[in-house]
Amino acid sequence: MDGLKVSKANLTVYLHPSKSIDVSEAILRELSSLLFTFSEVLDGVVLAYDINSLNNKNAKILSGVIPYFGVPLSVDLLLFSPKPHMLLEGKVVKLSQESIHVVVLGFSSAVITEKDIREEFVYKTKHEQDIYASKSHKRHVIKVGTMIRFSVKSFDEEILHIYGSLMPDHTGSIHWLEKHSDLISHTDRNAKKRESEGELTTLKQDSIDGKLSPLDTAQKMKKSKKQKIQEES
Known part of the structure; x- marks a missing residue:
């Protein structure tokens, strides 16, 4: 089925200082809050995640009234992102x-x-x-x-x-x-054949009506090139 894709992402999860006792559990809760919601940043609905790496030692404290700290992690995300014609x-x-x-x-x-x-x-x-x-x-x-x-x-x-x-x-x-x-493949081929035949009929009709068709243009360019070579020789 179209619309499903796996995306590798490097994220930073920002946690309240009270969550520092169990950082891993806090991160799992934050990621779970993303499930079955559309993310503009990720361009899709998050269906599942798998953490590849988690680095608590590189956590950075943010200055402010409440000093949140950010934990960088690498994660694989399964996204649902349906587009027109999929x-x-x-x-x-x-x-x-x-x-x-x-x-x-x-x-x-x-x-x-x-x-x-x-x-x-x-x-x-x-x-x-x-x-x-x-x-x-x-x-x-x-x-x-x-x-x-x-x-x-x-x-x-x-x-x-x-x-x-x-x-x-x-x-x-x-x-x-x-x-x-x-049977479906045969039907699709017949549809493409009919479309191709219709385009060819249009080209022929343009020629009959005195219009310059793409086929006429190609032939005239070929003749002009040949005539130029003969004159130079």
């Missing part, structure tokens, strides 16, 4: 005709609204259960409890809420996608 995975917890609600990594909520669900999926009620079923592949079904893969549209850092999309062809039920990965 692919995330989550479990469907609620489904209606207007939206699909998902939980990602057990803590972050996501919503996919009707306008961001591709036309292939049709909302229906089957055996008193709401589902989204594919018109192209009858076994491709999304319902409550389904693990799905979706694309990120945006991420609200304050409430850790994700706005997602099921518009790309390679999104939907993970169980179905993994069983039919060859």
Whole structure:
């Protein structure tokens, strides 16, 4: 899944003098306070940490009314930082005709609204259960409890809420996608082929309409270079 990364960081934890009796325990508490909150400095939500080194001997006392002291440490951080167009995975917890609600990594909520669900999926009620079923592949079904893969549209850092999309062809039920990965790859190749053919048609049409296309420009430059060589010889 996209959006997860391990970051190595050199931090300085500032502690109250009353914590000097057990510095290690105090540092663990400070790091734990970062969990499942978004950090602008780290550009992500801290999910876990692992301390590599801790140097109490290099602790520095800060001058002030209360002399806090800073302890430098090196730590590995597991961060969750979803960006637009990344692919995330989550479990469907609620489904209606207007939206699909998902939980990602057990803590972050996501919503996919009707306008961001591709036309292939049709909302229906089957055996008193709401589902989204594919018109192209009858076994491709999304319902409550389904693990799905979706694309990120945006991420609200304050409430850790994700706005997602099921518009790309390679999104939907993970169980179905993994069983039919060859079919998805073939679909993607056909889409790219159609896009390439469309660009070629545009170039030809520009030439017919009397416009200077990139292909015409390249050919004229080639002819001009050849003519120049012949004149010099």
